[in-house]
Every structure is written in structure tokens, then in C-alpha cells.
Amino acid sequence: xxxxxxxxxxxxxxxxxxxxxxxxxxxxxxxxxxxxxxxxxxxxxxxxxxxxxxxxxxxxxxxxxxxxxxxxxxxxxxxxxxxxxxxxxxxxxxxxxxxxxxxxxxxxxxxxxxxxxxxxxxxxxxxxxxxxxxxxxxxxxxxxxxxxxxxxxxxxxxxx
Numbered sequence: 001x002x003x004x005x006x007x008x009x010x011x012x013x014x015x016x017x018x019x020x021x022x023x024x025x026x027x028x029x030x031x032x033x034x035x036x037x038x039x040x041x042x043x044x045x046x047x048x049x050x051x052x053x054x055x056x057x058x059x060x061x062x063x064x065x066x067x068x069x070x071x072x073x074x075x076x077x078x079x080x081x082x083x084x085x086x087x088x089x090x091x092x093x094x095x096x097x098x099x100x101x102x103x104x105x106x107x108x109x110x111x112x113x114x115x116x117x118x119x120x121x122x123x124x125x126x127x128x129x130x131x132x133x134x135x136x137x138x139x140x141x142x143x144x145x146x147x148x149x150x151x152x153x154x155x156x157x158x159x160x
Contacts (some may be wrong), residue, residue: 007054009046024115094158
């Protein structure tokens with residue numbers, strides 16, 4: 001079996017007033033928040049999907065269905081903790097993550113250090129192994145119209 005495996009995650013959520021805006025495990029101050037069954041933390045969701053995909057364990061929706069009431073409003077950090085347990089029980093450890101958040105406003109760059117610290121603590125991996133980048137869509141599409149947020153993540157895991 002190959003000692004290294006790569007996974008990829010993609011997710012998107014609508015943004016609407018009246019919702020808290022969780023991103024990378026921290027709450028951002030914004031007039032809109034992401035809509036979802038859980039806390040709708042799009043960054044954590046793509047990290048979970050990338051890790052699960054790398055381990056050939058399907059995706060976040062398979063393990064934590066949005067039809068299951070026990071996950072209604074759940075803190076996505078709890079889901080990430082469970083995903084980390086799953087991949088470690090399967091004999092893997094995280095090599096590194098590379099993620100990109102696509103959001104028009106608010107600007108994400110000032111929050112990245114705090115997100116990295118939060119995710120490092122939740123995952124028990126070094127902050128240096130977690131890359132978070134941010135971009136806009138130059139006012140085009142649903143992101144540009146401030147209707148939603150999207151994120152991508154590539155994960156490298158290795159057999160221990």
C-alpha cells in the first residue's frame with residue numbers, strides 16, 4: 001500500500017443575515033453568516049472531506065448526514081475531531097493541508113493566524129503543516145455578489 005495519500009475537498013455555503021459566521025473554527029464578526037445543517041464552517045468541512053478522501057473513507061456527508069438531527073447546529077470542530085480519530089485509527093497521520101477560501105467580504109487574511117492556531121489544536125498537528133489562503137472572485141458569481149462562500153483543500157496523509 002502506498003505510504004502517502006492525497007485527498008481533495010470542496011464545499012460551498014450560502015451567506016445570509018441572521019446566522020453566525022464560523023470559519024476555520026473561529027467566529028468572524030460579519031453581518032451575514034453561512035447557512036447549513038451544522039455551524040456551516042466551510043473551511044473545516046473541506047478539511048474533513050480532503051482527509052476522508054485521502055484515506056478512502058468517503059466524505060463528511062456520509063459520516064455526518066445533514067438529515068440526522070444529532071448533527072443539527074453542531075460545532076464543526078467536533079466533526080473534525082472525529083475525522084482525525086478515524087484517520088488515525090486507520091493508521092494515518094496528517095502530512096500537511098493546503099486550503100483556499102473564496103470570499104468577497106470580509107477580508108479573511110487578518111483571521112488566518114487565529115484559524116491556524118485553532119485548527120492545529122483541534123487536529124493535534126503543527127501550525128506549519130496547515131496552509132490557509134484567501135481570495136475573492138473579483139466581484140463575479142455568487143461569491144462576488146456576496147451570496148456565498150466556497151473553499152478548497154488538498155490534504156497529504158501518510159501511513160504511520
